[in-house]
Amino acid sequence: xxxxxxxxxxxxxxxxxxxxxxxxxxxxxxxxxxxxxxxxxxxxxxxxxxxxxxxxxxxxxxxxxxxxxxxxx
Amino acid sequence: xxxxxxxxxxxxxxxxxxxxxxxxxxxxxxxxxxxxxxxxxxxxxxxxxxxxxxxxxxxxxxxxxxxxxxxxxxxxxxxxxxxxxxxxxxxxxxxxxxxxxxxxxxxxxxxxxxxxxxxxxxxxxxxxxxxxxxxxxxxxxxxxxxxxxxxxxxxxxxx
Numbered sequence: 001x002x003x004x005x006x007x008x009x010x011x012x013x014x015x016x017x018x019x020x021x022x023x024x025x026x027x028x029x030x031x032x033x034x035x036x037x038x039x040x041x042x043x044x045x046x047x048x049x050x051x052x053x054x055x056x057x058x059x060x061x062x063x064x065x066x067x068x069x070x071x072x073x
Numbered sequence: 074x075x076x077x078x079x080x081x082x083x084x085x086x087x088x089x090x091x092x093x094x095x096x097x098x099x100x101x102x103x104x105x106x107x108x109x110x111x112x113x114x115x116x117x118x119x120x121x122x123x124x125x126x127x128x129x130x131x132x133x134x135x136x137x138x139x140x141x142x143x144x145x146x147x148x149x150x151x152x153x154x155x156x157x158x159x160x161x162x163x164x165x166x167x168x169x170x171x172x173x174x175x176x177x178x179x180x181x182x183x184x185x186x187x188x189x190x191x192x193x194x195x196x197x198x199x200x201x202x203x204x205x206x207x208x209x210x211x212x213x214x215x216x217x218x219x220x221x222x223x224x225x226x227x228x229x230x231x232x
Contacts, residue, residue: 030148031232039141041230 004064005043007036010055024054105129106207113185113206116163116172122185122204131211132204135219139199143169143192146199149229150188157225159186159218181214182206186222 011021018036022029027047034040048059055062109130112118122130139146147166154161154173163172169190177183182205189200201222203215 027232028152030145030152031229033145034141034149034230035232037141037145039230040232041227043232047232 002065002068003038004066005035005038005040006062006064007032007051010057010061014055014057016055021051021054025050027051109207110182113183114162114174116170119172119187122206123187123202129207129209130204131208131215132202133211133215133219135201137199137201137223138196140195141197143190143197146197147171147190149226150190150199153222153226153229154186154188156229157221159222175214175218180212182208184211184214184218186218 011018018029018032022032025032025047027035027050031040035043048062051062052059109122112121121127123132141149144166147164147169150171151161151164154171159173159175161171161173163170165171169192171186171188171190173186173188175181175184175186185204185206187200187202187204189202191198191200201219203211203218205211205215
């Protein structure tokens with residue numbers, strides 16, 4: 001997966017648990033776990049906005065592109 | 074439901090010609106129907122409904138692998154089943170077993186949905202089985218159930 005979700009890193013920096021983030025953002029713990037593991041298919045702008053607001057960060061802090069050498073696949 | 078009603082009409086019509094045999098057949102069918110209706114929501118009767126030897130219950134099976142840990146997938150599947158308008162009747166997270174039923178409609182008495190999960194090589198293998206609780210033909214309801222579940226699952230990955 002070329003796009004990495006650094007949700008766990010940001011949560012650790014803000015010392016916020018998954019439960020707390022789930023309550024603040026209004027997204028279920030299961031969905032946040034899937035997102036944290038970069039297994040989601042897509043992320044809505046509204047969800048991204050809520051997460052950024054709850055973690056007081058920028059979208060760029062959460063999402064990262066890594067070239068995995070698969071020719072952009 | 075329509076098929077069952079038609080079946081009962083045929084039985085009642087033919088009863089005039091050979092009363093004894095048809096009485097036995099209709100009684101046995103009726104008893105089996107009532108038995109299936111009574112036990113359909115009981116997880117202990119899963120082998121009865123999913124058995125390949127039970128030709129009176131039409132069923133389909135699908136197997137799919139997911140790149141998600143079993144614990145997360147189990148919770149997700151619970152969420153997805155509810156979202157897809159199935160009623161979760163039994164859930165055992167440790168064993169990775171889920172049992173749900175679909176609603177009764179004018180065309181169907183409802184189907185039993187069995188989902189079994191097993192973790193292997195970092196993947197989770199999911200066995201899906203949709204079985205009519207009574208009916209030789211499902212009229213595509215079982216396939217529709219599987220497609221509805223998978224569509225809901227796929228769309229739920231857009232977070």
